[in-house]
Amino acid sequence: MPFLVNTLRYGWLSALTLGLAAALYFQPVPIDIAILPRLALLLLGAALGLGIYFKASRLAFVACQLLAGYILLGQIPADGRSWLVAHGLALLALNTSIVMALRDRSVISFFGLLLAGVLVLEMLGLGYLYDCCAGIVTAARPLAVVLAGLPLGHIGDWLVSLGWADLGFLVAAILGLAVAAVRRDPVNLGLLSSVLLTGAVYVLGAGPRTLVILAACAGLLLALLALRSAYELAFRDDLTGIPSRRAYSRYLLTLGRSFSIAVVDIDHFKKLNDRYGHQVGDQALRMVAGKIARYGGGRAFRYGGEEFVLVFRGRNRERAERALEDMRKRIAGYPLRIRGANRPHNKSAGKRLRGRGGSQSIKTSVSVGLASASRDMRSPDEVLAAADKALYRAKRAGRNRVCTHK
Numbered sequence: 001m002p003f004l005v006n007t008l009r010y011g012w013l014s015a016l017t018l019g020l021a022a023a024l025y026f027q028p029v030p031i032d033i034a035i036l037p038r039l040a041l042l043l044l045g046a047a048l049g050l051g052i053y054f055k056a057s058r059l060a061f062v063a064c065q066l067l068a069g070y071i072l073l074g075q076i077p078a079d080g081r082s083w084l085v086a087h088g089l090a091l092l093a094l095n096t097s098i099v100m101a102l103r104d105r106s107v108i109s110f111f112g113l114l115l116a117g118v119l120v121l122e123m124l125g126l127g128y129l130y131d132c133c134a135g136i137v138t139a140a141r142p143l144a145v146v147l148a149g150l151p152l153g154h155i156g157d158w159l160v161s162l163g164w165a166d167l168g169f170l171v172a173a174i175l176g177l178a179v180a181a182v183r184r185d186p187v188n189l190g191l192l193s194s195v196l197l198t199g200a201v202y203v204l205g206a207g208p209r210t211l212v213i214l215a216a217c218a219g220l221l222l223a224l225l226a227l228r229s230a231y232e233l234a235f236r237d238d239l240t241g242i243p244s245r246r247a248y249s250r251y252l253l254t255l256g257r258s259f260s261i262a263v264v265d266i267d268h269f270k271k272l273n274d275r276y277g278h279q280v281g282d283q284a285l286r287m288v289a290g291k292i293a294r295y296g297g298g299r300a301f302r303y304g305g306e307e308f309v310l311v312f313r314g315r316n317r318e319r320a321e322r323a324l325e326d327m328r329k330r331i332a333g334y335p336l337r338i339r340g341a342n343r344p345h346n347k348s349a350g351k352r353l354r355g356r357g358g359s360q361s362i363k364t365s366v367s368v369g370l371a372s373a374s375r376d377m378r379s380p381d382e383v384l385a386a387a388d389k390a391l392y393r394a395k396r397a398g399r400n401r402v403c404t405h406k
């Protein structure tokens, strides 16, 4: 279930763009695509600009190579294009999957210059190969030498028949899938879709129409991904990955009259930090945030420090109480494995961890205060203050419990 939710959360932009590309290509309803060439330039330019501005170097680099490829291909006469387009597309797909494995950094830096330099060299190299030995490169069967003699049956025959461009796509697809599986973030899922889109254009035949559809759809996808990254920066908490306090303020604007708010606070968190160090404290925060978001029953936000809020829509307070109780038990029963003996601040804790091979489980708990909107308490601020009072009671009563505002 969480896998499905994550895929939907991360993948809907890609699905939308791939669907749009299919609609433009197959045209179940006739669509006038005369505007696409200009739109493609505009969208790719926008994606590049947004990528640079938001320091999303992966997006900026892919947009830059698509833009350069699209402009350069437009300069080459149509009759001599097919070799260049096929190999250019394969290179583009390969570059994209390699970029997926990199970390985002500032584009205007030595790293950005290096990537731009590699791109220019690749283009010059491709142009040189095209001028002097396109025939030889096409004829060469790169896997024939390696696979000769291996008993692979039909698969072997198929692999041996692959040219350089086919091979480029095959490697790009495998690499892209592997990287997206390991680093499942929205940008990588989007870039994987861009690799698939490029592969589809190669398979369907890279004519002017398919190329312009690729450029426009990839440009749209990259621009939307850059905007989404900016949204994540603004509204998601960096450490825990759940929505931030700013997102909470926005969410309140959408509430009706009936709602409840729960404040969740980790017990003795200062002690945990002092004893095991801030890194372990962060690990605990991430674990607790994950459990709150998954089992809390409402919309979860990190309010600040070791405090979280959950917002429940509607009147069903008993259901909220049940979910909070279940969440509290799950957190209290979860053994948090802390890694590495070098983490604790406190020397005695360090010795204890080393004695157990550098790894130990610790348990933590949360106290929760819940309040609901009523006739005398309508605004979210009032409800939050009441939930805070209930939380205070939970702390005073011994912690690791849920208290409600009567």
Ligand SMILES: Nc1nc2c(ncn2[C@@H]2O[C@H](COP(=O)(O)OP(=O)(O)OP(=O)(O)O)[C@@H](O)[C@H]2O)c(=O)[nH]1
Pocket: 239, 265, 266, 267, 268, 269, 270, 271, 273, 277, 278, 279, 280, 281, 282, 285, 304, 305, 306, 395, 399
């Ligand atoms: N590791 C880590 N610690 C944080 C972070 N934000 C706040 N803290 C720590 O959270 C602790 C909050 O401690 P207190 O407010 O005294 O509360 P407490 O120790 O949890 O005690 P009770 O709430 O009374 O159970 C402080 O030590 C902060 O340094 C964070 O992002 N990471």
